[in-house]
Amino acid sequence: MKKTIALLAGGYSGEYVVSLKSAAQIEKSIPSDKYTVYKIIITRNGWTYTDASGAAYEIDKNDFSLNISKEKIKFDCVFIAIHGTPGEDGMLQGYFEMLEIPYTTCDSFSSALTFNKSYTNCVVASAGVNVAKSLQLYHDQKVSSQEILSKLKLPVFVKPNNGGSSLGTSKVKLAEELDEAIVKAFKEDDQVLVEEFIKGREFTCGVVKRNGEITVLPVTEIKSSKEFFDFEAKYTPGMTEEITPADIDPETLKVVHQNLKRSYARLNCRGVVRIDFFLEEGSNAFYFLEVNTVPGQTETSLIPQQVAAMGWNISEFYSSLIEEAMR
Known part of the structure; x- marks a missing residue:
């Protein structure tokens, strides 16, 4: 019997458009012989399913159900494809936990934790994984640039502490x-992270739990034509060279896999996440950068590229995420 899946897209952040593109890719890739998919767009104005004829139906938030032609539709699983709030910060996860409906991402606590870059760094560092030296700033806190630079050395990255797609992020050399840069980051969030730049090669890698086992996907090296891998570089074809699998020597790759699995386990992740990291110039030391618990799934996104490089079928991959969530 086919399972009924709610595919959630949209959200309240600047990543709304990216989420719609991710959901379009997921929707066409989920096998229709196994699942009936209802794509639900979440905005601050409503949670809406629109059928093929253009008729719109609002979700009943009391039990997360749809009423269509006097039929009450309930869901076996929720596939969350919302980047940013409320799909990546634990809000929707907490809601579905209360309703006891399975979903495909990390749980509410891990989602809330990993949405905060500074807190994530503390937890990852406690597992023995290297993180860059950083300072966390709050909007109501007065800290001078002189004070910051007495503790950190240039260049630094300045970024919103909560959020993704590199929105509001700057690389500061002077x-x-x-x-x-701090003013720009505070426009996106009321907390800002100032982090020392690690000189070296930049990478990103999907990590997934399937059948209870943590698997590392092929690593991608990021070579951006811009100063760093910002929003424009991430979503403009041709601006970034993405090499999958990355050219990493076997011994270093073994260390990379250990650090990726250690980070995933310590953060208690579920489903597929994408972890960004550096290999420091001169030493090849692994430095954790950040984790994305709802990574992009557009046609140009990195997870689909890595799944293909793994030799896996993308439809089977999405099926496995759903089955793992319902297990």
Whole structure:
């Protein structure tokens, strides 16, 4: 018997458009012989399913159900494809936990934790994984650039502490650029992370739990034509060279896999996540950068590229995420 799946897209953040593209890719890839999929767009104005004729139906939030032609539709599983709030920060996860409906991402606590870059760094570091030296700033806290640079050395990254797709992120090389970068980041969030730049090669890698086992996907090296892998570089074809699998020597790759699995386990992740990291120039030391618990699934996104490089079928991969969530 076919399972009924709610595919959630949209959200409240600047990543709304990316989420719609991810959901379009997932929707066409989920095998229709196994699942009936209802794509539900979540905005602040409503949670809406629109059928093929253009008729719109609102979700009953009391039990997360749809009423269509006097039929009450309930869901076996929720596939969350919302980047940013409320799909990546634990809000929807907590809601579905209360309703006891399975979903495909990390649980509410891990989602909330990993949405905060500074807190994530603390937990990952406690597992013995290297993280860059950083300072966390709050909107109501007065800290001068001089004070920051007495603790951190340039260049630094300035980024919203909560959020994704590199929105509001700047690379600062000169002291006089720091204040402007902080103002820009505070437009996206009321907490800001100032983090020392690790000189080296930049990578990203999907990590997934299937059948209770943590698997590392092929690693991708990021070579951006821009100063760093920002929103434009991530979503503009041709701006970034993405090499999958990355050219990493076997011994270093073994260390990379250990650190990725250790980070995934310590953060108590579920489903598929994408972990960004650096290999430091000169030492090849692994430095954790951040984790994305609802990674992009557009046609140009990195997870579909890595799944293909693994030799897996993308439809079977999405099926496995659903089955793992319902297990």
